[in-house]
Amino acid sequence: MSKLRVAVAGASGRMGKMLIEAILASEDMELAGALDVAASVAIGTDAGLSAGKATGVLITSDLATGLKDAQFLIDFTRPEGTLHHLAYCAEHGIRMVIGTTGFDDAGKARIAELAQKTGVVFAPNMSVGVNVTLKLLEMAARSFSHGYDIEIVEAHHRHKVDAPSGTALKMGEVIANAIGRDLNEVGVFAREGVTGERDPSSIGFATIRGGDIVGDHTVLFAGIGERVEITHKSSSRVTYAHGSLRAVRYLQEKQSGLFDMFDVLGLKAL
Structure with a gap:
């Protein structure tokens, strides 16, 4: 062949x-x-x-x-x-x-x-593990659609030029689609000063840039009395x-x- x-x-x-x-x-x-x-x-x-x-x-x-x-x-x-x-x-x-x-x-x-x-x-991320993680997030989001605040934290190396990462945005899109929201409407990409209470329908993003971090992504589903974190970390x-x-x-x-x-x-x- x-x-x-x-x-x-x-x-x-x-x-x-x-x-x-x-x-x-x-x-x-x-x-x-x-x-x-x-x-x-x-x-x-x-x-x-x-x-x-x-x-x-x-x-x-x-x-x-x-x-x-x-x-x-x-x-x-x-x-x-x-x-x-x-x-x-x-x-x-x-x-x-x-x-x-x-x-x-x-x-x-x-x-x-x-x-x-x-x-x-x-695809914003070709990693097999990341894409399996996206599927897990889709499944989890349906159970955490009410009473849980959703935050996405990503970290990459100092040379990355776009933020949030394409993978973080894809995570947000997958979650938003699973629970019937539009990420363009509910995504929060910056917080500073007196922001008021958190909108329970929002999906928040936080970005870290430093060193030689290949790519870390964590999605936090924070409820009352418990929180669930789904994380993927790339070492190479x-x-x-x-x-x-x-x-x-x-x-x-x-x-x-x-x-x-x-x-x-x-x-x-x-």
């Missing part, structure tokens, strides 16, 4: 290097391309350099060159770059796994539009890489359509 030909965007970044290492270690995939911004000092170098392997795949900023042999592209970059990559992939039949966060509503709508032309898995980005490879495998049979990690992991049927 021929191997799946996978390219990586943001190849010189922390996540890009982890993805390349995971692809090189897999038995059913091969690295077919590596993209980065034109200003990157890594342009023209071998994509396997950080993993100590010579791949013959050079990092480039040119989409036509970087994707000429690719069937799939994995992208954990920035919204504007990801949308540019997706438009190219949609026109050339390249399926895409998107782990980029920070999209506004217009960006999400554009992804849905382009997914009509090519298969896309789009490798879990995001392994989840991304599972998403690539899922897209083998999907020529078009928009999917998420619940589809990949079969969690929607639960």
Whole structure:
């Protein structure tokens, strides 16, 4: 059986290097391309350099060159770059796994539009554990919809540029949908000064940035006389890489359509 030909965007970044290492270690995939911004000092170098392997795949900023042999592209970059990559992939039949966060509503709508032309898995977190946690939150929220205050606390490294994290927002969306609320209406993203009593229908968010924290998320259901906390902690980005490879495998049979990690992991049927 021929191997799946996978390219990586943001190849010189922390996540890009982890993805390349995971692809090189897999038995059913091969690295077919590596993209980065034109200003990157890594342009023209071998994509396997950080993993100590010579791949013959050079990092480039040119989409036509970087994707000429690719069937799939994995992208954990920035919204504007990801949308540019997706438009190219949609026109050339390249399926895409998107782990980029920070999209506004217009960006999400554009992804849905382009997914009509090519298969896309789009999720704010590719970790298998995080997505199982999302399913647990959906189930818990239905039982804690009345009499419990819901707060989401997330922590990431000092270099993360968006807040709250895409995973925290996804947690809020899953909980809000489960209990019949609209996160755009009930989400509270900042508190300062005399805020008054807490609105019992609200879902609060708190953000921590510091050091090299890979990603911690806790959802607190606080009632009278008890509280329940559901927590997921990442100690390595490798879990995001392994989840991304599972998403690539899922897209083998999907020529078009928009999917998420619940589809990949079969969690929607639960």
